[in-house]
Amino acid sequence: MTTGKRSGNKSRNHAYGEKDGVKPKAGTSSGKVPIKAISREGSMKKELAETPVIPHEGARDQKGTTGRPFWSGSITIGLVNVPVRLHTMVRDKSLSFRLLHKEDGQPLRYDRVCTKDDRVIPWTETVKGYEVRKGEYVIIEPDELKSIMPESSRKIRIEKFVYYLSLDPVYFETPYILTPDRSEEAYSLLVAALQELGRAAIGTITLRTKEYPVVVHVYGGGLVLTTLRYADEVTPPHVFESLAGLPVPKEAELQLAKRIITDLSGDFSMTDYHDRYREAVLSLIEKKLMGKKIVYEEPRPVEAKELMQALKDTLSSLSAK
Amino acid sequence: MAGSNGKGAKQISMSDLTRVRFTNLDKIMYPPLRITKKDVITYYIRMAPFMLPLLSNRPVTMHRFPDGINGENFYEKDAPQGTPDYVTQFTYYSESADREVHFVVCNNLDTLIWLANLASLEIHITLGTIRSYDSPDFLLFDIDPEPPLSFDNVIEVSRIIREHLENSGIQSYVKTSGKKGLHIVVPLKPGYRFGEIRDFSHGIGKNVAKDTPLVVSEFPHSRDPGTIFIDFLQNAEGKTMAAPYSLRGTPGATVSTPLLWDELKSGVRAEDFNIKTVILRKEEPWRGIFDNRQTIGK
Numbered sequence: 001m002t003t004g005k006r007s008g009n010k011s012r013n014h015a016y017g018e019k020d021g022v023k024p025k026a027g028t029s030s031g032k033v034p035i036k037a038i039s040r041e042g043s044m045k046k047e048l049a050e051t052p053v054i055p056h057e058g059a060r061d062q063k064g065t066t067g068r069p070f071w072s073g074s075i076t077i078g079l080v081n082v083p084v085r086l087h088t089m090v091r092d093k094s095l096s097f098r099l100l101h102k103e104d105g106q107p108l109r110y111d112r113v114c115t116k117d118d119r120v121i122p123w124t125e126t127v128k129g130y131e132v133r134k135g136e137y138v139i140i141e142p143d144e145l146k147s148i149m150p151e152s153s154r155k156i157r158i159e160k161f162v163y164y165l166s167l168d169p170v171y172f173e174t175p176y177i178l179t180p181d182r183s184e185e186a187y188s189l190l191v192a193a194l195q196e197l198g199r200a201a202i203g204t205i206t207l208r209t210k211e212y213p214v215v216v217h218v219y220g221g222g223l224v225l226t227t228l229r230y231a232d233e234v235t236p237p238h239v240f241e242s243l244a245g246l247p248v249p250k251e252a253e254l255q256l257a258k259r260i261i262t263d264l265s266g267d268f269s270m271t272d273y274h275d276r277y278r279e280a281v282l283s284l285i286e287k288k289l290m291g292k293k294i295v296y297e298e299p300r301p302v303e304a305k306e307l308m309q310a311l312k313d314t315l316s317s318l319s320a321k
Numbered sequence: 322m323a324g325s326n327g328k329g330a331k332q333i334s335m336s337d338l339t340r341v342r343f344t345n346l347d348k349i350m351y352p353p354l355r356i357t358k359k360d361v362i363t364y365y366i367r368m369a370p371f372m373l374p375l376l377s378n379r380p381v382t383m384h385r386f387p388d389g390i391n392g393e394n395f396y397e398k399d400a401p402q403g404t405p406d407y408v409t410q411f412t413y414y415s416e417s418a419d420r421e422v423h424f425v426v427c428n429n430l431d432t433l434i435w436l437a438n439l440a441s442l443e444i445h446i447t448l449g450t451i452r453s454y455d456s457p458d459f460l461l462f463d464i465d466p467e468p469p470l471s472f473d474n475v476i477e478v479s480r481i482i483r484e485h486l487e488n489s490g491i492q493s494y495v496k497t498s499g500k501k502g503l504h505i506v507v508p509l510k511p512g513y514r515f516g517e518i519r520d521f522s523h524g525i526g527k528n529v530a531k532d533t534p535l536v537v538s539e540f541p542h543s544r545d546p547g548t549i550f551i552d553f554l555q556n557a558e559g560k561t562m563a564a565p566y567s568l569r570g571t572p573g574a575t576v577s578t579p580l581l582w583d584e585l586k587s588g589v590r591a592e593d594f595n596i597k598t599v600i601l602r603k604e605e606p607w608r609g610i611f612d613n614r615q616t617i618g619k
Contacts, residue, residue, distance in 0.1 A: 106345075303346050303359045304335055310366040311338040317370045318430065 071207065072181055073154030075190070075216065082190055083181035084156070086225065090175060095281050150211040156225065157203045164200040164217045171228045178216065178223040187223070194218045340407050341434040350389045350442060353572045356596060358440060361568065364596050365437040369430050371605055372566045376433070378450040380411050380424035382561045383436060384443035390570040400425045401439070408432045411451040415559065426451055442568045445561035448515075455558055458509045460518045460617065462525070463552040463562065465502035470535065470547055472501065476585050478529070478536055478549050479503045483582060485525050491615050494607050497591050499569035499577035504562055510614045519556040521617050526551035565607060568596060579607040 069085030099108045111120045128145075129137030180187035194200065200217035205225070212227040237243055249257075299307060346359040365372070386394040400410050400423045409426040427433050427444070436444060448457040462482055466475050479495060482505055486493045494506045509518070526538035529551060536549050543550035555562065563569065563577040578594035581604055 299335065299343055299346050299359070306363055307343075307359065307366070308333070308335060308338060310363045311335075312333075314366050314369050314430065315338065318373075 069179070073156065073205075074181075074183075075156045075158060075178070075201075075203075077158045077201070080186070082186045083183040084178045084187065084223070085181050087177040087179060089177045089224065093275065093278065095278055149209050150206045152206045152208075156205045156214065156216065158201040158216070159204070160202050161194075161197075161199040162202055162215075163198055164215070165198070167200065167215060170234055171231075172215075173212070173227040173229050175224050175226040178225050191218050191221075191223060194223075339434055340405065340431045341438055343438055348389065348440075350386065350440065351572065351574045351596075352389060352391055354574055354596075356574055358438070360596065361440075361442060362434060362437040364568065364600060365433050366430070367600050368566045369433050372564070373427070373430065373433065375565045375607060375610070376427040376444070376446060378426060378428065378452060379446040379564075380413070380451060380454070381427050381436070381564075382445040382447075383425065383439065383441035384445060384570065385439055385441045386443075386570055387440045389440075390442070390572065394570060396445075397441075398422050398424060405431075405435065408435060411454075413454055417559065424451075442570050444564045444567040446564045447559065447561050448556065449558070453511065455515070456511065457513055457515055457518055457556065458511060458614070459562075460507040460509055460513075460522060461555050461562055462505040462522055463498070463502065463555045464505070464549055465498070465500075465552070467544060467546050467548050467550070470549060472589070472591050473587050474535060474549060475501070475503050476587060476589065478533065478551075479505055479585065480582075481529055481533055481536075482525060482551065485528055489617075491617060492613060493615075494579065494610055495582060495585060496565055496577055496579040496607075497575070497594050499563055499567065499575045499591070499594075500571065501591060503585075504577070506562075506610075507617065508610045508614045510616050513617070515556055515558050517618065519553055522551070522553035522556055526553050566599065578602075579605075581606045 069087050071086035072084070073086075074081040074083045100106060101108055112123075112126065113119065114121050128140050128142070130140060131137055178187075194216075195218045200215050202213070202215055205212055205214050205227070207227070213230070214225050214227050216223055216225045218224075343359075343362070346357065346362070348358045350356050350358050350361050380398075383397040384394065385397055386392060398415075400408065404410065404425065407429065409428045409432070411424040411426050412421050413424060414420070415422045425432065425436070427436065447454070448459040448461060449455060450458060462479075464475055464478055464482070466472070483493055483495070486505075486507065491507055494508070496504050496506070498504050523538065526536070530536045530538040535547070536551060537543065537545060538551055538553075540550070540554060542548060543552070554560075565577060565579045567577045569575045569577060573592045574596040575592055576594050576596060576599045578599050580594075584604070584606075
């Protein structure tokens with residue numbers, strides 16, 4: 001029914017920081033141009049260079065790990081409650097670009113356009129549909145969805161304990177950090193007990209509108225909750241026919257392969273790996289901002305004339321004061 | 322060129338006049354009147370001689386309308402990324418936000434132009450300056466009518482407040498809020514605390530409410546229909562008011578306009594003071610306001 005989606009990135013938080021202000025444009029020539037200005041204090045002309053804005057990721061990074069909890073509730077084991085807060089643990093650091101109008105460098109906006117008459121449809125005139133067959137939708141009202149949404153009980157209900165290493169990592173989805181919510185003693189007890197037994201707790205949590213199976217385990221001095229995928233969300237490899245009739249390897253080849261693997265065995269550290277593409281893009285952006293002139297729109301002659309007249313009048317009136 | 326005595330050298334260019342670089346000058350800011358950002362910038366340039374002395378050393382809150390008054394708009398206290406060097410900044414730890422806020426301070430023409438270019442149609446200022454942020458040198462009575470009351474009623478009440486102040490030997494200044502009400506401002510001698518001026522303005526409100534049925538002095542009644550609440554609560558740290566001569570994001574491009582008390586006659590309308598008319602005014606009603614600082618409470 002609808003095409004396109006609303007851009008989640010409100011322009012205020014955009015990498016260049018602002019929508020209407022100073023912003024670099026694509027496809028500019030190089031060479032920084034000092035901007036001449038009249039000092040308001042005296043009449044000396046000063047040369048100032050505009051400092052380009054280096055994109056920094058502060059705004060996005062700060063939100064992630066140490067910010068406010070996005071959920072609080074308690075871990076419930078039988079009759080015992082341990083109040084906790086849930087914090088984001090991982091964040092996607094891939095870079096995103098804003099789509100601009102090539103001609104004037106202005107950001108584009110997504111609209112919801114009706115596929116039948118190409119009209120832009122306001123939110124108030126939209127409804128949700130589930131596609132049952134190509135081009136056929138069942139319309140679902142918000143109230144209908146609401147009535148069947150899982151209730152958010154603010155609880156992480158623990159059902160059983162298992163050996164953490166027995167869990168199958170393909171089901172692991174997103175980890176979150178659990179911190180005590182004025183429950184340091186109970187929290188610490190849980191950490192110590194799980195650690196000594198090498199076990200993790202399995203249970204459920206409701207986040208927003210979805211109920212997830214979760215595992216809670218001890219990690220880095222605290223508890224980490226990881227949401228798990230449902231079994232039917234994971235494709236088992238054996239569905240691929242090519243895996244069914246694999247030939248049995250010859251003994252000599254197997255010995256050779258095992259030797260190679262043994263030779264290459266060792267420890268690895270995640271910090272050895274970097275997103276090199278991302279780093280390259282960031283350095284490209286930095287270079288563009290450093291080395292290139294930031295181009296501003298030159299006022300059209302008529303506009304310029306009016307602005308300059310106003311400026312001349314005001315400057316002379318200010319200096320007369 | 323030959324013989325023309327260097328024509329190129331004579332010609333003044335935009336960058337000789339301002340350090341601000343303009344963007345989107347032809348963007349419509351006020352669709353009903355087809356007022357563009359160039360018009361807004363021109364307005365602020367022309368008003369600068371009146372406005373700058375009143376904005377001096379006061380932290381600014383921007384109210385930005387990047388897509389004009391019908392588009393998304395937002396308040397911004399922090400100097401945005403890329404704020405140029407000619408803009409004075411003031412850093413203050415905000416308790417409510419639990420972080421440092423880097424305010425813009427509009428101390429020169431270029432800053433004012435830059436604000437206009439950011440589509441900060443509205444410019445709001447605090448009641449204290451950067452030299453004494455926690456000690457106000459403006460006391461504000463913010464008076465707004467609840468329907469069905471009109472601007473005439475606001476004028477009537479403002480005159481009563483003025484009278485009460487004068488009876489205590491206090492001179493006051495008035496401006497339209499640019500919306501439905503009026504702001505009465507008393508410039509203060511240094512050293513007052515917000516608590517003191519809040520109590521003082523509350524006291525005046527109570528006295529006025531006693532003899533004036535239209536007026537309510539207590540917050541719980543502030544939205545009662547057919548009343549005017551004398552908002553003393555605006556006298557608090559971090560609160561702001563529309564700056565004198567600030568445009569407002571209204572369909573009529575109204576201006577928060579300083580007026581002479583004599584101009585406030587029944588029949589005057591708030592909409593009369595807008596981007597087109599204010600620029601033509603000869604009066605400078607708040608001239609010398611800082612040479613006329615008042616003592617309140619004895």
